[in-house]
Amino acid sequence: MGKRIALLTSGGDAPGMNAAIRAVVLAAHKFDCEVIGFIHGFNGLMLNEFQSLSIASVTNIIHQGGTILKSARCKEMHLPSGIIKATETLTKHQIDALIVIGGDGSFTGMLALSNTWKGQLIGIPGTIDNDVDGTDFTIGFSTAINTAIRAIDKIRDTANAFDRVFIVELMGRHSGHITFNVGIACAAEQVISFENFNSDEEEATLAQLTDGIEQSAKIKHSSHLIVIAENLWPGGAQKLAEQLTQRSGVDCTLCTLGYIQRGGSPVAKDRILATKMGVSAVQAVIDNQHLVMTAELNNTMNLVPLNIAILHKKRVNPALVDAQANILALTAQTEN
Numbered sequence: 008m009g010k011r012i013a014l015l016t017s018g019g020d021a022p023g024m025n026a027a028i029r030a031v032v033l034a035a036h037k038f039d040c041e042v043i044g045f046i047h048g049f050n051g052l053m054l055n056e057f058q059s060l061s062i063a064s065v066t067n068i069i070h071q072g073g074t075i076l077k078s079a080r081c082k083e084m085h086l087p088s089g090i091i092k093a094t095e096t097l098t099k100h101q102i103d104a105l106i107v108i109g110g111d112g113s114f115t116g117m118l119a120l121s122n123t124w125k126g127q128l129i130g131i132p133g134t135i136d137n138d139v140d141g142t143d144f145t146i147g148f149s150t151a152i153n154t155a156i157r158a159i160d161k162i163r164d165t166a167n168a169f170d171r172v173f174i175v176e177l178m179g180r181h182s183g184h185i186t187f188n189v190g191i192a193c194a195a196e197q198v199i200s201f202e203n204f205n206s207d208e209e210e211a212t213l214a215q216l217t218d219g220i221e222q223s224a225k226i227k228h229s230s231h232l233i234v235i236a237e238n239l240w241p242g243g244a245q246k247l248a249e250q251l252t253q254r255s256g257v258d259c260t261l262c263t264l265g266y267i268q269r270g271g272s273p274v275a276k277d278r279i280l281a282t283k284m285g286v287s288a289v290q291a292v293i294d295n296q297h298l299v300m301t302a303e304l305n306n307t308m309n310l311v312p313l314n315i316a317i318l319h320k321k322r323v324n325p326a327l328v329d330a331q332a333n334i335l336a337l338t339a340q341t342e343n
């Protein structure tokens with residue numbers, strides 16, 4: 008018999024987590040390893056809630072959003088008592104390796120666990136936010152941006168029909184990967200995110216946004232779309248909508264996309280990435296790796312030390328920020 012592997016999904020669920028679960032179980036089977044899944048993230052370790060993961064249990068799940076193992080944000084993991092409980096549960100089940108599918112918060116929890124539990128700890132980056140350093144993409148990001156793009160294309164139809172201004176708030180409370188990528192793909196007139204806004208510049212940004220709305224209003228039959236990251240604008244995005252309405256004299260409507268960005272069937276890119284990462288995680292277990300995250304960088308699978316992956320939030324590609332700034336400059340020239 009091979010190693011005993013524990014698996015859990017933690018933090019915000021992301022489309023493709025099920026594909027990663029499936030890949031872990033199938034790859035583990037090949038190496039004669041047994042896999043048990045803990046339910047509701049680290050809470051499963053606190054409460055000893057688990058299920059055995061057979062090949063049958065992961066059949067027909069590759070296309071499903073969410074996670075069959077459920078997820079959670081587990082407060083107890085932040086306490087020494089929670090770390091001890093997790094250690095006791097893993098020890099009781101004679102686990103050799105724990106694979107966690109989650110984001111940088113979950114990986115921080117794994118590092119805390121490594122102080123007391125001496126088994127192997129392997130991370131798989133799964134979050135729609137794409138904010139984990141050391142990998143080009145996290146599982147779920149591609150689906151989330153495609154979902155947001157499809158929704159915004161529909162909002163654009165109404166915006167066009169009414170020559171309206173829409174402000175669309177996108178997920179990612181600490182990072183702008185979703186906002187910038189979606190903004191560019193939807194040809195948003197303006198993108199406001201952590202990379203191009205800080206709260207000291209509220210007045211200047213308001214002036215610039217108002218100017219953009221007024222420019223669009225001068226052109227007949229013109230809609231205007233502003234995309235903004237959640238948790239960014241002082242006082243919230245609704246306040247921004249009110250401020251812009253008042254300044255421009257044009258009705259600015261807020262549309263918050265919210266959780267629809269997190270659900271749904273994963274796109275091909277996420278299914279494939281999740282499968283590669285699941286297989287790579289099991290290979291890491293077999294190779295006696297410890298405290299590493301599976302990653303894909305420049306189309307090549309890698310293992311990245313967990314402490315490096317969480318050291319910094321991954322930056323939005325500066326080329327995207329430049330592209331948006333230059334497209335805006337170009338639009339302004341064309342209109343003048």
Ligand SMILES: Nc1ncnc2c1ncn2[C@@H]1O[C@H](COP(=O)(O)OP(=O)(O)O)[C@@H](O)[C@H]1O
Nearest residue numbers: 018019080081084085109110111112113115116
């Ligand atoms: N500093 C920490 N110490 C211990 N556990 C942590 C820590 N940070 C996060 N975690 C655990 O990881 C879980 C998920 O983290 P969170 O930041 O919510 O999501 P994500 O993993 O997607 O970034 C938390 O609910 C908590 O159980």
Ligand SMILES: O=P(O)(O)OC[C@H]1O[C@](O)(COP(=O)(O)O)[C@@H](O)[C@@H]1O
Nearest residue numbers: 018019110134135136178179180269
């Ligand atoms: O589900 P909650 O607790 O409301 O959290 C919302 C946050 O979770 C996310 O959807 C995903 O974040 P994580 O993957 O880091 O957990 C963020 O985009 C959003 O800011």
